[in-house]
Amino acid sequence: xxxxxxxxxxxxxxxxxxxxxxxxxxxxxxxxxxxxxxxxxxxxxxxxxxxxxxxxxxxxxxxxxxxxxxxxxxxxxxxxxxxxxxxxxxxxxxxxxxxxxxxxxxxxxxxxxxxxxxxxxxxxxxxxxxxxxxxxxxxxxxxxxxxxxxxxxxxxxxxxxxxxxxxxxxxxxxxxxxxxxxxxxxxxxxxxxxxxxxxxxxxxxxxxxxxxxxxxxxxxxxxxxxxxxxxxxxxxxxxxxxxxxxxxxxxxxxxxxxxxxxxxxxxxxxxxxxxxxxxxxxxxxxxxxxxxxxxxxxxxxxxxxxxxxxxxxxxxxxxxxxxxxxxxxxxxxxxxxxxxxxxxxxxxxxxxxxxxxxxxxxxxxxxxxxxxxxxxxxxxxxxxxxxxxxxxxxxxxxxxxxxxxxxxxxxxxxxxxxxx
Numbered sequence: 001x002x003x004x005x006x007x008x009x010x011x012x013x014x015x016x017x018x019x020x021x022x023x024x025x026x027x028x029x030x031x032x033x034x035x036x037x038x039x040x041x042x043x044x045x046x047x048x049x050x051x052x053x054x055x056x057x058x059x060x061x062x063x064x065x066x067x068x069x070x071x072x073x074x075x076x077x078x079x080x081x082x083x084x085x086x087x088x089x090x091x092x093x094x095x096x097x098x099x100x101x102x103x104x105x106x107x108x109x110x111x112x113x114x115x116x117x118x119x120x121x122x123x124x125x126x127x128x129x130x131x132x133x134x135x136x137x138x139x140x141x142x143x144x145x146x147x148x149x150x151x152x153x154x155x156x157x158x159x160x161x162x163x164x165x166x167x168x169x170x171x172x173x174x175x176x177x178x179x180x181x182x183x184x185x186x187x188x189x190x191x192x193x194x195x196x197x198x199x200x201x202x203x204x205x206x207x208x209x210x211x212x213x214x215x216x217x218x219x220x221x222x223x224x225x226x227x228x229x230x231x232x233x234x235x236x237x238x239x240x241x242x243x244x245x246x247x248x249x250x251x252x253x254x255x256x257x258x259x260x261x262x263x264x265x266x267x268x269x270x271x272x273x274x275x276x277x278x279x280x281x282x283x284x285x286x287x288x289x290x291x292x293x294x295x296x297x298x299x300x301x302x303x304x305x306x307x308x309x310x311x312x313x314x315x316x317x318x319x320x321x322x323x324x325x326x327x328x329x330x331x332x333x334x335x336x337x338x339x340x341x342x343x344x345x346x347x348x349x350x351x352x353x354x355x356x357x358x359x360x361x362x363x364x365x366x367x368x369x370x371x372x373x374x375x376x377x378x379x380x381x382x383x384x385x386x387x388x389x390x391x392x393x394x395x396x397x398x399x400x401x402x403x404x405x406x407x408x409x410x411x412x413x414x415x416x417x418x419x420x
Contacts, residue, residue: 035144035146036144036145036146036149036178037144037145037146037178037190038140038143038144038145039140039145039192040120040121040140041085041118041119041120041121041122041140042120043077043085043087043118044077044263045076045077045263045266046074046075046076046077046263046264046266046419047073047074047075047261047262047263047264048072048073048074048261048262048263048264048346048420049071049072049073049074049075049259049260049261050070050071050072050259050260050261051070051071051072051073051257051258051259051260052068052069052070052257052258052259052260053067053068053069053070053255053256053257054066054068054255054256054257055067055068055069055253055254055255055256055257056253056254056255057251057252057253058250058251058252058253058254059249059250059251059252060249060250061250066255067096068096069094069096070094070106071091071092071093071094072091072092072094072346072388072420073089073090073091073092073114074089074090074091074264074306074418074419074420075087075088075089075114076088076089083119083120084117084118084119084125085117085118085119086115086116086117087114087115087116087117087118088113088114088115089113089114089115090111090112090113090114090306091111091112091113091114091131092108092111092348092388093108093109093110093111093112094106094107094108094109094388095107095108095109096109104384104385105371105374105375105378105384105385105387105388105389106385106387106388106389107367107371107388107389107390108348108388108389108390112130112131113130113131114130114131114132115127115130116130116132116135121139121140121141121142122136122137122138122139122140122153123136123139123153124136126156129158129167129168129169129207132158133157133158133159134155134156134157134158135155135156135157135158136153136154136155136156137153137155137174137194137196138153138174138176138192138194138223139153139154139155139174139176140153140176145178146178146180147178147179147180147181148177148178148179148180149177149178150175150176150177150178151175151176152173152174152175152176153173153174153176154171154172154173154174155171155172155173155174155196156169156170156171156172157169157170157172157198158170159200159208159212159215159243161210161211161212161245162211162245162247162249162251166207166210166211167207168205168207168208168212169205169207170198170200170204170205170208170215172196172197172198172199173196174194174195174196175194175195175196176192176193176194177192177193177194178190178191178192179191179192179193181227182224184224184233184234187226187227187228187233188226188227188228189224189225189226189227189233190224190225190227191222191223191224191225192222192223192225193220193221193222193223194219194220194221194223195218195219195220195221196218196219197216197217197218197219198215198216198217198218198219198241199215199216200212200214200215200216201214202214209246210246211245211246211247212243212244212245212246213244213245213246214242214243214244215241215242215243215244216241216242217239217240217241217242218239218240219237219238219239220237220238220239221235221236221237221238222234222235222236222237223235232261234258234259235258235259236256236257236258237256237257237258237259238256239253239254239255239256239257240252240253240254241253241254262344264419264420265344266419267307267308267345267417267419269303269307269308269419270303272308272342272417273301273302273303273308276301276308276310276338277301279334279337279338280295280299280301280334280338281295283330283334284298284299284330284331284334287330297313297314298312298313298314298331299311299312299313299331300313304416306348306416306418306419307345307416307417307418307419307420308416308417309414309415309416309417310335310414310415310416310417311412311414312331312373312412312413312414312415313409313412314408314412315328315331315369315373315412315413316328317369317372320365321365322365322368322369322371322372323372324372324373324376332373332376332377332380333380335377335415336376336377336380336381336382337380339377339382339415339417340381340382342417345386345417345418345419345420346386346387346388346418346420347377347382347386347387347388347415347416347417347418348387348388348389348390348415348416348418349370349371349373349374349387349388349389349390349413349414349415349416350366350370350389350390350391350392350413350414350416351365351366351367351368351369351370351373351389351390351391351392351413352366352391352392352393352394352396352397352410352411352412352413352414353365353366353369353391353393353394353410353411354394354397354401354406354407354408354410354411355393355394355397355401355407355410356394356401356407359393359394362391362393362394363391363392363393364391365391365393366391366392366393367389367390367391368391369391369413370389370390370391370413371389373389373413373415374387374389394410397409397410398410398412
């Protein structure tokens, strides 16, 4: 585990943030000197990041309510060369909803790849307008710092048009202050305060000029780092942003966001696959054989880049509905028992349909069916907030939609055990 010493800086973890644009908070490593503390960015191997937002939202001057947004990211450090770390990951953007205080499964709005480079000071090289949406935050000075020391760093903020079709990169500046040591929830910590404003006026970016008339706002960020382990404990961003768009509409968001993260123990995919296949065979093969069916035609398991996928090939829903028939109860009981034994992982449930009807109806039905599976597994004792779900309609066929057999193969649900 990373620690603080007089030796070269040890590894830290990655954390990232998301505003109405995206933000990223990089891992912190530190080496102590007699004169103070040297903070450096030293990413480890693999990380999970959860970002949660609590915001009051106003559109065109009218209060729209209190909204809750969440993003979950999975990151790998793929290489280190010439003082740069290459980082690659996937961020899952969850649907916006009213905060209700209950743990619930989250519908997946979209996902986005992240590929960039970063040095030990925190400076980032990101191609184009891709994720992350806040670059080079935080950055650190070359020398040791003592309480009260300040430094500045350039950042880049990526903003999006209201419909998300256009993005623009806006340079900004951030001021940092090392506050020193403190105690948070009984733990000794290093505390850093960061402040930056977001500003835009026409003419500064041709891309932004196509949709943005003006932008103003401020962020005050508290960073807490465990003194003993150098683990990132908390990042709290108190924020307020006001957008004026070229179409005359306005958006104001005010509130705070919190970032949580955890280092990931790599998933033993071959071992887990063997365990899952063995359990399925022991508990279900005989019952399927009694019905004249093969287990492999009902459920299959495969290793994928995201993790381990369980393909439920022949669930029995009422036609054109998300109502599951009783004959699938034994399968769901077995799946729930399996998933309960896999701690600290997120389960992504993806629904698919045949390419029949409109794309809108396909997406809606496939998402409803995915949610049905989530609800069934949650009722069997798995925490609902461990689930993400989405519907892809007929966008990812595995069979020929021109044949009955192909359409049957395309009507399926997948459960991905994410390596997060």
